[in-house]
Amino acid sequence: MDSAGKPTQHNDIYAVIDLGSNSFHMLMVKVVGGSVQVIGRVKRKVRLAAGLNDSLVLSKQAMTRGWECLALFAERLQDIPSANIRIVGTATLRLARNVKTFLAEAEAILGQPIQVISGEEEARIIYLGVAHTSNCDSNRLVIDIGGASTEIIVGQGFQPMLLSSLNMGCVTFLERYFENNELSEANFNAAIAAAEQEIRTVSDQYLQQGWQNAVGASGTVQAMQEILVGQGKDEVITLPRLEAIMQQALACGHMDQLNLPGLAQERKQVFPSGLAILIALFRVLNISGMTLSGGALREGVLYSMLPQLQHQDVRARTMQSMMVRYYIDQQHAERVADMAATLASQLHQQWNLASFEGLAMLRSGALLHELGLLIEYKNHHHHGAYIISHAELPGFTRAQQQLLMALVYNHRADIHKEILSKQTMTSVLLAVRLTRLLRLSVILSMRRRYEVLPEVQITAQAEALTLTLPEGWLDHHPLMRAELEQEVEYQQQAGWQLSIE
Template structure:
């Protein structure tokens, strides 16, 4: 078993998979004690239908198994594995992820593009303090490119576009490279960047910073060609492109500053970077070694010291959609009490209860955000927002879980039958439904002593509650009768047992 101050991040990119292990020192300083990188070329396994072929899956699973061997002895709270663009776009990824998690030994979070951008920026801002300068950060990955602008700990703008060194190399540079190929790649990338260009230029920046493999490879080649060069410039990139075109391939150009594992994907990354310089009017770019994995570490540290980005996002969503924080707190607190009661009765593991209590809290705080769209069927609007919105700190799987909880918290329970396949999810949905039922008056409400939610020998649920209290709250008493009818529809008996 490893010590608690040892953390690990797993970055499953479209080009390479990385495992980094760090020791956390006082003041959240990180010391790298081990790192592994494998060029899996995951995006290279996508066919025209966006399905991953068997060869790419095999390479990925073998790599993850090796990572898993190194991570033996780590606790779940010490490891965070994030997956990026290829995991987002692959049509058959749902079948692959369980195999990947089994090989690694830890859950894998598929993060949205803007969440990837936020984590990249988090890594940059913690390792390269801006000193008040507004930064434009560009990270060219294997399948996507992230653009971020910010000067504080949290970014002001985050964008992710489907431009990658692997995908562009495969699309435009699979044969002998010509001037026409380079121009086609740059034009295609500029067309994508144009979508965000006006907004980015309106915001403005003081310095441009490149991160990750493509930016570092371009910098290294430029430095090898001209030792006085420390930054990336358009003129420098143009000379590199001309040399590649003249030679006909990156390999034949024989760049002394290029690592062998970058040769196959260098032209794609170079064309995307040139397009970014052209479209955004960038004059020069500094390169930092900070990357997504660093942001994952600092985000993980924040969760351990109760500075969880997910809590901040929850508060921001309440404000954005004008949801009552007080009502959210009431519902969340009541739902957590019901969930705790039933889990204790079933002797559920403490870790599992803690896991679901977290989701119940977020769901309770956010269950009414859809009211800002329409009161009728607001739970459906809330669920849609939670499923599809950019929510910094949350993975797609976490958003899906929240969406299901909120969708099920009111209305006909039959809609959840084909969506829920986990017993604990049913417990959480019932807890949230009861909480909203008891808190419907939107006023402080104390549940009577000895109120308990219990399992009826695995055949359903029993709510034990004071008969006198029910007599004093006839509306809630009537609503509990309706709730009992709802659970009968899905063959999960729910009854009230007055005390």
Template sequence: MRIAVIDLGTNTFHLLIAETSGQDFKVLYKTNVPVKLGEGRINDNIIIPAAFERGISCLKNFKETIVGFQVERVKATATSAVRSAGNGKKFVAAVKELTEIEIEILSGEEEAALIYEGVKLSGAIEDLSLIMDIGGGSVEFILCDTEKLIWKKSYNIGAARLMQRFFKSDPISDQDKNEILVHIQEALTDLFDVCELHQPKTLIGSAGAFETFAELVSAEKNKMIDVATVKSYPFNFDEYIALSIKLINSTHQQRVEMPGIIPLRVDLIVIAALITNFVLGRLKINQLRLSTYDLKMGILANQIQRY
């Protein structure tokens, strides 16, 4: 059976098409489009008209691709930007009317559970770990080991939200950084409490910004990894820390010129580095790993199990 998975993220819309046979699958097609659905007013909980239209246009193109691949089942899900927007349901209705694609709006808890399923599929979970998925609208944390999910929660501290609210300088000023870190500290109190109890050994970054970190670290060693083909990548911790400090201290133009940063992520990567470093430091974790499998792979795994 051919299954199409559509993930409507706050910054990026993803389409994955896979051929399934029993529990096995082969990815036939994969793309992502920087729709920036949360542009401008994500903290006002609204999808602005230009972003609304970009989203519709992208999904019309996705529909043409899905038809071309003769897909039998389509599963489309939306996360933080649509979930929190006052006109999110209007967007979902417009998509249904114009493309016949039905979108399920995931709760933060559902999103976290599916991220766990995707990361588990990658083989990245080798010990007691904390998974972190940095989206544009929300950040999901999942505490787990090789056998089970222990705890999960979604927080509205996504990179686009923090950037629109706090990132006002170039390079980012100490004041902007401190305001972001105070906000994160206040938001993540219960995460730190549960991790104090369980003491996770490894932080696993789910795709997105962590793929950029991996590409930048490997590029500096002239050993560029292909995130399209690897499932998991263990960071050298010191190399990651050196890179993250370089990113945080850099100007917008310096980041533009770094090979490995896609245009969408040039400024968002600074926020991602700040969040990651704060969590690593606060929890005293010194092992970091990338899982290139994320929410959409979790959705695919879920669909395979159902059908």
């Protein structure tokens, strides 16, 4: 409340509501330090598509479920300016012949207009949501399996090039092919065959366009990834892995018995139908591997309201935001990053540091190595690692975030090799090599002045490193000598050989 007792308008808070065919979602964010900070997420399983009959009439029961959910959302919207709110409806509301009945009551509940978007517009917004939250310079394929439609997009940067919205989804396929709740080969085969037929209507143009990376932006893809991680595998989804998961589901026999490690309870009902659609997509489009994106429709709608954050390098925006929010000394962070780049440039071919975006991860680790100083000095490397582990970092995959956490955790003091060993995509050897270079960069930059940085040479014989400093330099810098000698001991304790000359 302000001094007059009126509600305060939160001009820096934004809300997006997505009226999906399976779930209704509300996302609330605050713009902080040049980036968005999520301050609220609400999700309710409405299964609107399940109430759509063969005549495309939405049942009163389904509409009531939707209205009851929106009544919960409405309270959170009261203090947000209308200009900062967007509400969109997707496939089921596109199809329903009695949609005006649903919308009239829904808009009265929310006090806001609802926009029912076309399939092509939904695909475009989904792609922008992925582009604004995931870092990728090459062509990418984006897949989003919704409750009643599946969007397929190929684009580059922030520009979608091919857009399709197909009439298949995890709720509609559940009703059509798994109505008896049996997990049988007949049910799976029928669902996969129907999905393949639908995908083939657009597949030729996608195969001709081509892509370098494939990402999934839906709950189905997230569920598959969580199952893989829950079973001790890395996060890359492949066709053999999907088919193996289907065999595990078949072994359960019935939806009531479906119990796979990593499968969340809330995803179980639509899991088989989503899996069937995903298998069909992999088969028809010859997808070799897929990872989970950082955002989709809601994020695309959100960033359309934030022109100041559009068309920026996603990872650079995240780095800048983290440095501002946690009061990192940006000049020193850049100094350490420059030193790390200098060392890496002398070894990057021999040590293959460019693989898995290793050089970019080294720079990011250098920029964030003092992240935890805002809490306290002694264990600031642990605090920084904790923040990274639990922060939303647009532009970084889960595997990259895990590597970044390991680098910051190990940039000083004792080396914890078990943390370095927990990499799901990056090789452990690369994580070790990046850690060693970051540690040396931090020590060599400890005076926090560019003019006292030494001209250094670094060489490697296999994994044995030799750091060569200018003649007499160590004699004039006794503290640096002591720090480097201590670092030799730290690395020896970890089983790594380091020599200082």
